[in-house]
Amino acid sequence: MKKVSKLQRQIFTITTALALFIILLLGISISSILYTQGIDGAETALRNKNRSVTTLILGYFAPLRQAIEYSTSPDSGIDHSRFEEHDTRQAILNLFEVLQKTIPNVNYIFSGYEDGSLLINNYTPPADFNAVDRPWYQAALDMHPLISDGMPYQDIISKEWLVSFGKTLLNANEEIIGVLSIDAGMDTIIEALSVKDQHYPTVYNYVLNTQGMVLIHPDEGMRDTFHQGIYAHLPSADVTRGSLNYRDEGRQFLAHFDRIETLGWIVVTEVNLADIRQPIMKTIIFTLLMIVTGSLLATWLMSFVLSRHIIAPLKKLQNRVQEITEGRGDKISEYSFPNNEIGMISEAIEQLTENALIHKNVELKIKNLQLDALSNTDQLTEIANRRKMLEIIQAEINRFDRHKTPFSIFMFDVDHFKRVNDTFGHDLGDQVLIDIARVVRSSIRRTDTLGRWGGEEFILICPETELNTAHNVAEKVCSAIRHHAFPANLSITVSLGLSEFRSGHTLETILAEIDQKMYRAKQNGRNRIEI
Numbered sequence: 213m214k215k216v217s218k219l220q221r222q223i224f225t226i227t228t229a230l231a232l233f234i235i236l237l238l239g240i241s242i243s244s245i246l247y248t249q250g251i252d253g254a255e256t257a258l259r260n261k262n263r264s265v266t267t268l269i270l271g272y273f274a275p276l277r278q279a280i281e282y283s284t285s286p287d288s289g290i291d292h293s294r295f296e297e298h299d300t301r302q303a304i305l306n307l308f309e310v311l312q313k314t315i316p317n318v319n320y321i322f323s324g325y326e327d328g329s330l331l332i333n334n335y336t337p338p339a340d341f342n343a344v345d346r347p348w349y350q351a352a353l354d355m356h357p358l359i360s361d362g363m364p365y366q367d368i369i370s371k372e373w374l375v376s377f378g379k380t381l382l383n384a385n386e387e388i389i390g391v392l393s394i395d396a397g398m399d400t401i402i403e404a405l406s407v408k409d410q411h412y413p414t415v416y417n418y419v420l421n422t423q424g425m426v427l428i429h430p431d432e433g434m435r436d437t438f439h440q441g442i443y444a445h446l447p448s449a450d451v452t453r454g455s456l457n458y459r460d461e462g463r464q465f466l467a468h469f470d471r472i473e474t475l476g477w478i479v480v481t482e483v484n485l486a487d488i489r490q491p492i493m494k495t496i497i498f499t500l501l502m503i504v505t506g507s508l509l510a511t512w513l514m515s516f517v518l519s520r521h522i523i524a525p526l527k528k529l530q531n532r533v534q535e536i537t538e539g540r541g542d543k544i545s546e547y548s549f550p551n552n553e554i555g556m557i558s559e560a561i562e563q564l565t566e567n568a569l570i571h572k573n574v575e576l577k578i579k580n581l582q583l584d585a586l587s588n589t590d591q592l593t594e595i596a597n598r599r600k601m602l603e604i605i606q607a608e609i610n611r612f613d614r615h616k617t618p619f620s621i622f623m624f625d626v627d628h629f630k631r632v633n634d635t636f637g638h639d640l641g642d643q644v645l646i647d648i649a650r651v652v653r654s655s656i657r658r659t660d661t662l663g664r665w666g667g668e669e670f671i672l673i674c675p676e677t678e679l680n681t682a683h684n685v686a687e688k689v690c691s692a693i694r695h696h697a698f699p700a701n702l703s704i705t706v707s708l709g710l711s712e713f714r715s716g717h718t719l720e721t722i723l724a725e726i727d728q729k730m731y732r733a734k735q736n737g738r739n740r741i742e743i
């Protein structure tokens with residue numbers, strides 16, 4: 213698995229935190245908007261439903277009420293005070309028949325009189341029938357001189373739901389002589405009340421009378437009961453319609469009501485709030501899920517894009533700098549930095565690193581050279597030391613082995629040097645050794661190498677030099693020392709052993725040989741050359 217970089221993790225954490233913050237803000241505002249919209253929508257649906265049901269009821273009963281008004285008024289041409297006369301009775305029955313046929317939904321139209329008699333077509337009342345005792349008669353008396361409220365009731369025989377309206381009949385002296393009433397079928401109204409709303413199927417309608425008694429309700433059990441829940445929350449009678457929110461038996465309801473004054477009905481359209489909340493909550497949860505998914509996807513996409521455009525070049529830069537610092541800087545990088553600020557900065561850093569490294573390398577080379585010089589040079593005389601001389605001799609031996617190039621080696625030791633030290637001190641002794649090195653170097657070829665072998669012993673190597681020539685060089689060296697003006701007018705001589713390297717010699721044997729020759733020169737009186 214690809215390792216996630218620290219920067220990548222930081223970008224991811226920041227963008228995710230930002231996304232969660234946005235989700236929280238969006239979530240709160242969208243939830244509250246959706247909730248308010250949902251409730252508003254339900255309220256509008258309740259209002260519209262209620263309006264349509266009320267309009268239907270009004271439209272349904274209007275012709276019935278007109279028929280009552282007409283039949284009880286002098287316009288009908290009937291004098292009801294003469295109801296006992298045969299012709300009048302016949303005229304009344306004829307009028308009833310016409311109205312029954314022409315007005316839809318009319319079941320019966322009839323009139324009852326003070327004497328208990330009833331005028332009606334196609335109906336035979338029971339033997340003990342007394343019109344004055346019937347509820348419709350009483351209702352009309354109660355509402356005199358207006359038409360009584362619509363009073364729903366169930367027919368005893370057919371079990372059909374009916375509604376009746378009535379109005380008092382008056383004589384010339386404006387005295388009540390009877391009641392004219394219409395019975396109408398309620399099927400159309402009950403059907404209209406029970407039609408479900410397409411968007412809010414749990415919405416239902418019912419009808420109360422002005423005293424809060426349930427006249428019509430989809431739940432049969434509620435009929436003729438007092439609806440305390442809503443009645444307690446209904447505003448005063450002068451408010452004809454409106455919305456209300458009430459709690460009943462632990463449940464909360466949203467309702468819209470409309471008073472139909474001519475009928476004495478209150479048409480209520482309501483819904484249990486829990487039924488409305490459920491789809492709203494579903495919509496909110498679905499929307500929130502979409503927001504969360506969308507925001508997180510956008511965040512991850514943003515992290516990915518940022519990674520591509522920021523982290524990838526930085527990672528490349530990191531690798532490139534590492535390559536350079538590990539000495540693999542000459543490797544051609546397959547990656548080209550992007551053409552933006554990051555790319556420019558990356559290239560600048562790459563260049564800086566390269567320059568810094570080149571500078572460091574130069575410094576290192578100088579230091580190495582200095583170190584090399586120090587390890588190969590004698591501190592006092594500044595000529596090659598024993599280690600370096602061994603290297604040079606070995607190189608000459610190798611050349612000899614390959615090309616048979618001749619070379620000679622000298623070893624010389626300062627005579628009675630101890631006395632110099634003892635007499636003039638160590639510092640002066642040092643100065644003598646420095647002078648010897650300088651004098652000898654100036655009297656030999658550039659290709660010859662002088663080195664200090666240790667103490668007051670020196671060694672000289674002369675490449676491409678045979679014994680005879682080497683002997684001359686030795687003479688020249690000894691003479692130069694002898695004639696040099698040393699401090700304190702000291703007269704310095706050396707004893708010198710000299711050999712030409714020949715086949716059969718090795719590094720060890722040639723060194724041993726010249727050492728012995730030098731020793732012999734000492735033995736033979738010093739200030740001399742032994743070949």
Ligand SMILES: Nc1nc2c(ncn2[C@@H]2O[C@H](COP(=O)(O)OP(=O)(O)OP(=O)(O)O)[C@@H](O)[C@H]2O)c(=O)[nH]1
Pocket residue numbers: 592625626627628629630631633637638639640641642645666667668734738
């Ligand atoms: N000042 C000085 N003295 C040195 C140095 N290296 C060796 N010596 C001295 O050189 C002297 C060498 O003495 P010896 O080995 O007895 O030889 P010599 O006195 O030169 O006598 P012969 O070699 O027999 O002629 C010693 O006193 C060393 O201390 C140096 O770097 N500086």
